Amino acid sequence: MVWGRVERDEVERPFVEQLKAMGWEHVRGADLADDERASNSEVLLSKRLTAAVRRINRLPGTGVAWMMQGDAERAVDDLRRVARSVAAQSLLRANGDATALLLHGTSMVGPRDLDFLVQYVDWEWEGLGDEEILRRNQFLVVDQFRVRKADGKDAVLDLVLFVNGIPVVVVECKSPERKDAIGDAIRDLRDYAGEPLEEYGTRFAGVTGGVPELFAPAQLLIAASGKTAALGTISSEEEHYAVWRSVEPDYAKESALRADLEAARVLRGDAELTPQHKLIAAVLRPRNLLNIIRHYVFELPVKTKEGEPPVTVKAVCRHQQFRAVEKIVRKLRTGRKRGESGAEDDERGGVIWHTQGSGKSLTMSFLARRLHMSRDPELNRFTLLVVTDRKQLQQQLSAAVRVSGSTIRVAASQTDVEGMLQRAGKPGGRAVIFAMIQKYLGRVPGFVGETAGDDREIVEEFEQARERVAAGEDPEDVADPTPDEATTEAVRRRFTECSTSPSVLVLVDEAHRSHTSVLHACLRDAVPNAARIGFTGTPIMKGKLTDTGRIFGLEPGNTFLDSYRMDEAEKDKVVVPVRYEGRAGNAEIKAKEGMDRKFKDLIATVPEEDQGKTRKATKPTSRDVAESFPIIREKAVDMLAHYVRGPLTGGFKAQVAAVSRRAAVYYRDALRDARAELLARVRGFDPDELRHKKPEEYTQDEILLLRAWQYQEVLRRMDFVPVISEGNERKSGRWREWTDEKSQQEHVERFLEPFPELPPDNPWVGEHPQEVDPLPGGAVGLNPWSNTVGDAPVEKPPIAFLIVKSMLLTGFDAPIEQVLYLDRPIQDAELLQAIARVNRPARLKREGRVVDYYGVLNNLAVTLAAYRGDPPVLDGLRSLSSEVPGMRGAAQQLRRFLKRLGAGGLDGPGRMGRTMLALADPDDRAEYDRLLGEFLDALERVLPHEAALALVPHARRWTELQQRIRRHYRDEPGGSFSMRGYGRKVRALIAEHLELPEITQVIAPVSILDPDFDEIVGRIPDLRESAAEQVQALRYHLQERIEHDDRPVYRELSEDLQQVLDEFAGRWEDIKRELGPLIDRARRAEAADPGLGGLTPIERKLYAKLSDQLTEHPAFPVPDRVFLRALTGDLSSLISDQVSSASWSGQETSLDDLQVRIWDLLRKKGLKPHQGGLRPLTELANSLAGYAQQHAAAFRAERQ
Structure with a gap:
């Protein structure tokens, strides 16, 4: 078109x-x-x-x-x-x-x-x-x-x-x-x-x-x-x-x-x-x-593969980043400094609330560049102090801000921070300083050290928190306790005054937390005249808004300086929506009852007077149940099955959040066991049993076995790796592979890499060699502590699962991660941060999944009690089942659209073709594509749920119609059709259908030159559809030839075709009769001249080019065929010599030289224009030189 x-x-x-x-x-x-x-x-x-x-x-x-x-x-x-x-x-x-x-x-x-x-x-x-x-x-x-x-x-x-x-x-x-x-x-x-x-x-x-x-x-x-x-x-x-x-x-x-x-x-x-x-x-x-x-x-280094240098890309801001930074700059210019015009505190600050995953690190980078490259001296002298509370987050932010071009300084201690800040506002003091100030303060309520956080008894904390809320305590204070005044006063004295310059801007990350008040107290003494900006992507509890406003400042109406909500980010495709599904069963209950019975039997042997003390010390806890290897193994089997049926088919990866570091290590072994058992089942699986069964009739177990068989090469090689902090076991060296910082970095890098190669969408194409030997080390039994780490293989396996307790649940940016398997208690802000691990966008990633094995998402009103049912908070976390009505609604919209066009169903003789012709209007085709895309996206999000399988037959027929439309109207180059924009789960269920002979053999070839074109068009029973296919094919052929060759014969044929369509409008029998001779003429224009025997393919093309140009141009006589053939040979030799020479660059100088040489040759061979002087000859030489450059490779081949 x-x-x-x-x-x-x-x-x-x-x-x-x-x-x-x-x-x-x-x-x-x-x-x-x-x-x-x-x-x-x-x-x-x-x-x-x-x-x-x-x-x-x-x-x-x-x-x-x-x-x-x-x-x-x-x-x-x-x-x-x-x-x-x-x-x-x-x-x-x-x-x-x-x-x-x-x-x-x-x-x-x-x-x-x-x-x-x-x-x-x-x-x-x-x-x-x-x-x-x-x-x-x-x-x-x-x-x-x-x-x-x-x-x-x-x-x-x-x-x-x-x-x-x-x-x-x-x-x-x-x-x-x-x-x-x-x-x-x-x-x-x-x-x-x-x-x-x-x-x-x-x-x-x-x-x-x-x-x-x-x-x-x-x-x-x-x-x-x-x-x-x-x-x-x-x-x-x-x-x-x-x-x-x-x-x-x-x-x-x-x-x-x-x-x-x-x-x-x-x-x-x-x-x-x-x-x-x-x-x-x-x-x-x-x-x-x-x-x-x-x-x-600015240029941004992006890591692509372990062991290879980062790839540099050029990044530009998104609208929310530009808006936020410019608001900060405006506030720095217009807000009152402390003591200015009676201001008791600095009024240049505010809160930037941008939902997690929306590019906070780059926003800070743009801010640093905006200030430090400004020509305004009031802006470019600022020292930025970036305060974070996690080492991994500090590394991430400092790496991002480094590309801004600003000087980066990372403080390792309180002394470092104080020394760096003393230079603020002075020559050479302009920089971006990163500091983990809470790290220098020791234990303060609300502050949780990174290592300590991973050693916490989170089950006990979770249960105690719920008991306190049930007893009537404020959920906000339980979730995020505010340090009392005595603690704050004691802590603030640890920092001395470093700089009174107003050219200090403090950026506090994760500013939603109560411990920010302690930081504020410290910084108020250290840099009393600094401006302060709080960044957060986690909703701020309503009760904490007053403290946040006191520290950073709020806009009129108690609003933030800038907000970018989850629904905005999803609309912009900055993040993908996250859906959860609960898979917590009664296995834990049975395990707990079994442990209680064993405990009673055990305690009965203890003297009665000691039973009270023993009961208190040894009674099984919820953590004991969660760490039970049989329970973990049962969940691991289910996790792997869920992963193979879903995320693996898209090439995505997974994270498991376990209740403890011990449980994380257990999960590695349990997942390896589950993988070995699944591959053993694959060896006995006969895929031919499903070959002729409709996908919508597959059971969940059949889907699992089919996908495991299809992806067995990837499944066999993948690894499951814990990433946990070091604890009391450090002296023994146990778990060193999982706690060593260097190993963790390497594991994370490998996790972020895509799988080496995924199988075709159609499971029935490609080869699937059977596994000969069981996976070495696959079944490890109940003693994971006996495992030894052998020599690293030559080729390291791809890491499909990262298994953590608390690490990497916040601030970890992994677009390749699609699913978080949650098997630990978690609530409020920590839960909201954890689920954001799966909301980063990636190609063909339609949604992120949180699969709950602990039951924390069964009642969001309790799990997110601190947010008091705030709709924006709850809207960001919806169940998978909530997608089913939307999927059905999208299907219904598509049905109504086709019905409006007069095409109800697509089954039955001729219906597919009639519907295709009903979509002749480009606007209708664009709307059909939009509606089909929305439906298939919704289907991808719900699969392999049974409700989605029921709609697979419709997906197949509607996609087949789209394929027919693409081929018939040639809207895409070459009339091509590709499912590249659809998710791999959808493609896996419809790819085979679109490749069936009964589908492909009724679709006419794109080109009229295809030897099967006439036969296939002749088999179309509907006269209108058959004639329309000839019209579209001939029109496409002529447009393509005019665009690239522009020979007179093609323009004449195009005019004749339009005349036929105008003269016989709607009379398809007459149109079909007239089309035959036109198609024959178009084919003859492509046929080789019998008098050109002995010429190479590129010489034949050059002959046709030269003949058309001389025939069309009024300044030249009609060329003699013998003369034309000889001239073609001489030109071909000249061009081949030139483009094969070492001096040929293909650039302007070489092209000019070739034009001159062609012009000289044309003159020597006696080619003279009748009119226009020598200008027609120059135009011809220029045109032929351009043609030679376009086909330089073919001319060079003449000399090989």
């Missing part, structure tokens, strides 16, 4: 109009003056940039411009050289070099032989009005911007945004009617950048590397569809592009933005205010664009 006009009218034009309303200049690409740049292959608008460099750079003090034209041109050459370096190094590295010049300037000798940093952009925008910012820098948008590629063809970019002639933003526009408009735009952007997404490869036939030079200085990429838009960078994968939903801080409400857009006539009437409008208003407003480029874009 051709979308060009729709995209220009509905996406590009409104985009440009909104930019113009904000002061951007607009020039159409076709109207761009020739002198704006040196050539069409140039990406810098050098004329504008040279003028801007001369205007911006002035002598300090006098403000006099000092640069001559030659000086400015040398500065432009520095940036041009870096942009062109992309030919010799990676795009990311070239972009990093260009960004450094953009932000910091280039060094140059100026007047009096002094060194100057020449700036390309005037970054002095803070505090200036919009008109002044537009006067200092030029903001230009060019639509349909052409760049000559290395192959001689032009790449046409929808929108390129220039600041002073430097391309800093590239926008790709796609019709909102496309099925995946934003995805298509992102993939095209990556193709243009020469960095195609690996899964898709390059989508443009014949494209050689795109135009990476344009993207070397580009800072932001935007995919737009009119209805929405998403922001990314040159390295962003599809899932990392983010929609921008905020209008703050520039507008208090969306209605204010709407009023501005209506005044500028960008919005009219009841037109919707879309995310595209918001992104343009927030990101591309000139002052904000400068701010974001300077402070909110």
